[in-house]
Amino acid sequence: MMRSRSFLLFSTLLLTCSHSELFADGRENWPNWRGTTGQGHAPGATPPTDWSEDSNIKWKTAIPGLGFSTPVVWEDTIYLLTALGDENAATNPTAQRGGPGGRLGGPAGFDREAIMKEFDKDGDGELNKEERNALRAEMRSRRGGQGGLGGQRGQPPGGGRGRGGHAAVVAKQQFKVVAIDRNSGEVKWEKLTVEATPHEGHHPTNTFASYSPVTDGEHLYVSFGSRGIYCYDMDGNLIWDKDLGDMRTRVGFGEGSSPALAGEHLIVLWDQEDQSFIVALDKKSGEEVWRKNRDERTSWTTPVIQEVNGKLQAIVAGTNATRSYAAETGDIIWETAGLTANVIPTPVVGHGNVYVASGYQGRSIQAIKLSAKGDVSGSEDVVWQVSHSAPYVPSPVLSGDYLYLTKGNDAYLACFDAKTGEVIYRDELLEGLRGVYASPLVANGYIYIVGRQGTTVVLKDSETYEVVGTNKLDDQIDASPVALGGDLFIRGHNHLYCISEN
Numbered sequence: 001m002m003r004s005r006s007f008l009l010f011s012t013l014l015l016t017c018s019h020s021e022l023f024a025d026g027r028e029n030w031p032n033w034r035g036t037t038g039q040g041h042a043p044g045a046t047p048p049t050d051w052s053e054d055s056n057i058k059w060k061t062a063i064p065g066l067g068f069s070t071p072v073v074w075e076d077t078i079y080l081l082t083a084l085g086d087e088n089a090a091t092n093p094t095a096q097r098g099g100p101g102g103r104l105g106g107p108a109g110f111d112r113e114a115i116m117k118e119f120d121k122d123g124d125g126e127l128n129k130e131e132r133n134a135l136r137a138e139m140r141s142r143r144g145g146q147g148g149l150g151g152q153r154g155q156p157p158g159g160g161r162g163r164g165g166h167a168a169v170v171a172k173q174q175f176k177v178v179a180i181d182r183n184s185g186e187v188k189w190e191k192l193t194v195e196a197t198p199h200e201g202h203h204p205t206n207t208f209a210s211y212s213p214v215t216d217g218e219h220l221y222v223s224f225g226s227r228g229i230y231c232y233d234m235d236g237n238l239i240w241d242k243d244l245g246d247m248r249t250r251v252g253f254g255e256g257s258s259p260a261l262a263g264e265h266l267i268v269l270w271d272q273e274d275q276s277f278i279v280a281l282d283k284k285s286g287e288e289v290w291r292k293n294r295d296e297r298t299s300w301t302t303p304v305i306q307e308v309n310g311k312l313q314a315i316v317a318g319t320n321a322t323r324s325y326a327a328e329t330g331d332i333i334w335e336t337a338g339l340t341a342n343v344i345p346t347p348v349v350g351h352g353n354v355y356v357a358s359g360y361q362g363r364s365i366q367a368i369k370l371s372a373k374g375d376v377s378g379s380e381d382v383v384w385q386v387s388h389s390a391p392y393v394p395s396p397v398l399s400g401d402y403l404y405l406t407k408g409n410d411a412y413l414a415c416f417d418a419k420t421g422e423v424i425y426r427d428e429l430l431e432g433l434r435g436v437y438a439s440p441l442v443a444n445g446y447i448y449i450v451g452r453q454g455t456t457v458v459l460k461d462s463e464t465y466e467v468v469g470t471n472k473l474d475d476q477i478d479a480s481p482v483a484l485g486g487d488l489f490i491r492g493h494n495h496l497y498c499i500s501e502n
Contacts, residue, residue, distance in 0.1 A: 033212035042483035059185030067209025123434030125205035202254025210256035384421030
């Protein structure tokens with residue numbers, strides 16, 4: 001299987017004919033959060049495999065506020081989103097699984113950051129059974145031996161708000177778009193899109209700016225979800241805006257599905273606890289072209305846009321069903337049995353298939369034929385499926401014959417034969433990482449996997465698990481890496497880094 005992988009990858013990209021390739025007239029742009037191909041590939045890029053805070057840092061720019069959106073790049077400008085406000089007041093203390101003021105009880109004002117720092121030993125942003133038991137013991141100790149689930153004595157779970165209740169958000173937020181010079185790291189401009197008090201908080205590992213923008217080189221399309229959809233020109237002048245109302249997310253976990261461009265339409269997914277829908281907006285005017293209701297609850301996945309037989313499809317993973325919509329009309333082309341709860345990963349395409357995965361309350365990976373029609377549940381159009389090794393937050397990446405996925409939010413990697421579903425390897429420990437939210441990047445024959453604590457593991461893109469570099473930055477990282485030319489851009493909680501040997 002060790003053949004000419006550069007030729008194989010290039011051929012695969014041509015055959016899949018991802019529409020997002022048409023956004024760029026060269027290889028020096030990164031128009032959406034998964035790049036020119038929409039697949040997490042960086043064709044032609046040669047980023048470093050070795051760096052630290054003291055080496056191969058071209059520039060490092062402080063970013064105000066907080067946002068986990070992945071930057072997009074067009075020509076000499078990097079665009080990203082951020083929200084400025086009191087994050088401690090904004091987060092929902094009842095939203096986290098096993099968090100204070102929720103299932104485990106405790107005062108509503110308990111310091112959630114201190115809890116996660118002390119008890120989230122694997123750094124995945126969630127408390128597993130062992131970690132919850134440790135927290136439970138600590139809570140009993142602080143209450144003088146009072147045990148059991150629920151809130152304080154005489155109160156229901158959630159500090160009187162009920163299990164999974166929504167915390168009141170008292171902090172006004174400034175939602176901003178920031179443009180940064182790609183060569184120097186200097187801020188070119190920043191625009192205050194809107195200032196508002198959100199109607200809901202968010203999970204402590206989410207933000208109010210977790211959506212990634214998308215661009216066609218003429219306009220920048222930005223979603224702040226319940227705070228609106230916005231279109232700017234490339235200099236930051238507002239062209240149009242659209243209000244889709246307030247989203248009601250599962251126990252106040254917050255929002256984060258990014259918009260996707262499909263021809264003349266901007267596709268926006270709105271999966272929530274109220275009526276979910278997918279909508280297409282005219283990218284020039286913001287007017288609604290079509291809207292289709294969805295039988296789904298809250299998800300954070302982003303549609304992948306794919307051209308099949310000359311027609312664009314918007315393929316969306318889901319809990320109840322994975323569906324492919326005609327981008328022009330919104331009609332369902334095909335659907336199949338869904339995945340697990342809380343779907344987050346974005347699908348990837350190749351070999352005539354679309355690959356979907358989710359990893360919360362179970363694990364599911366499916367390969368589905370792009371040529372499918374109608375309801376194909378249980379049919380031969382579902383090429384293969386497995387119930388292990390699926391990611392929770394990170395998306396998979398497909399490179400040639402190899403499909404790579406992290407396990408849950410944990411630092412374990414699996415590699416599958418994309419055509420057959422055969423396991424090449426699984427549960428390989430990514431040493432040095434503690435939790436993973438960022439999606440993998442393929443560049444120059446390597447796979448880049450960024451951990452939440454600032455460490456990136458670089459390994460060979462091959463059937464053999466071989467690490468070639470482990471690199472640490474002094475920042476927490478949840479956004480996905482971007483590679484263009486010889487540069488690697490990594491957005492941390494506090495800084496945007498340009499990593500380069502030049």
